[in-house]
Amino acid sequence: MSTPTLDKIGAELRRGIVQVAALSLLRERMHGYQLVKVLADAGIETEEGTLYPLLRRLETQGLLTSQWDTGGARPRKYYLLSEEGKTALPVLESIWRGINRSVNSILATDLASLASEAGQ
Amino acid sequence: MSTPTLDKIGAELRRGIVQVAALSLLRERMHGYQLVKVLADAGIETEEGTLYPLLRRLETQGLLTSQWDTGGARPRKYYLLSEEGKTALPVLESIWRGINRSVNSILATDLASLASEAGQ
Numbered sequence: 001m002s003t004p005t006l007d008k009i010g011a012e013l014r015r016g017i018v019q020v021a022a023l024s025l026l027r028e029r030m031h032g033y034q035l036v037k038v039l040a041d042a043g044i045e046t047e048e049g050t051l052y053p054l055l056r057r058l059e060t061q062g063l064l065t066s067q068w069d070t071g072g073a074r075p076r077k078y079y080l081l082s083e084e085g086k087t088a089l090p091v092l093e094s095i096w097r098g099i100n101r102s103v104n105s106i107l108a109t110d111l112a113s114l115a116s117e118a119g120q
Numbered sequence: 121m122s123t124p125t126l127d128k129i130g131a132e133l134r135r136g137i138v139q140v141a142a143l144s145l146l147r148e149r150m151h152g153y154q155l156v157k158v159l160a161d162a163g164i165e166t167e168e169g170t171l172y173p174l175l176r177r178l179e180t181q182g183l184l185t186s187q188w189d190t191g192g193a194r195p196r197k198y199y200l201l202s203e204e205g206k207t208a209l210p211v212l213e214s215i216w217r218g219i220n221r222s223v224n225s226i227l228a229t230d231l232a233s234l235a236s237e238a239g240q
Contacts, residue, residue, distance in 0.1 A: 005182070020133065095130045102141070
């Protein structure tokens with residue numbers, strides 16, 4: 001069993017999901033590293049090198065806003081869900097719940113019946 | 121609200137998930153187009169142009185085997201989970217269930233407590 005193969009499929013699974021999880025968490029203002037820790041605590045291990053480009057992209061797409069806080073020991077960039085992001089989040093949640101139901105039903109399915117329904 | 125943005129995030133969500141769903145469905149021998157239909161019936165819409173390269177990649181990775189059937193009106197390539205794929209599937213299912221729990225708990229979370237636990 002090739003572990004790099006499983007790691008790769010696992011990484012691809014997480015890539016899409018991290019975006020939904022990050023948007024949901026950023027209903028509350030957080031800086032990037034804080035978000036990495038919260039995601040890890042929740043069981044979604046993400047590299048900073050993976051997450052930060054995703055956050056910048058979500059900002060470019062208008063779903064997040066950001067703000068530098070220079071009041072502390074070092075400057076930190078905080079992210080927060082934008083108004084547009086607040087509209088998008090329930091739509092993404094609903095996409096997620098649909099996929100979720102689909103995959104769980106596939107994993108639990110008796111396949112013989114499905115294959116014959118779809119025809120040969 | 122930008123629909124192309126949501127479509128893109130939705131597509132990335134599906135990309136990883138389709139691989140797990142396809143491997144699970146291919147416990148039963150199916151040809152590619154049949155798999156597209158079964159996935160669509162289960163609520164996971166996938167383009168043939170997206171799925172077929174994924175199937176070839178999963179075969180290259182050793183998780184699927186394939187076989188041409190030339191007995192019908194036209195030749196069809198059938199896919200089936202390999203022995204290696206049978207070992208990988210429960211691992212991927214467990215990765216999936218972990219991510220699933222994590223995302224569902226994030227979507228349901230009271231965020232104020234999480235953010236303060238992770239520190240500023």
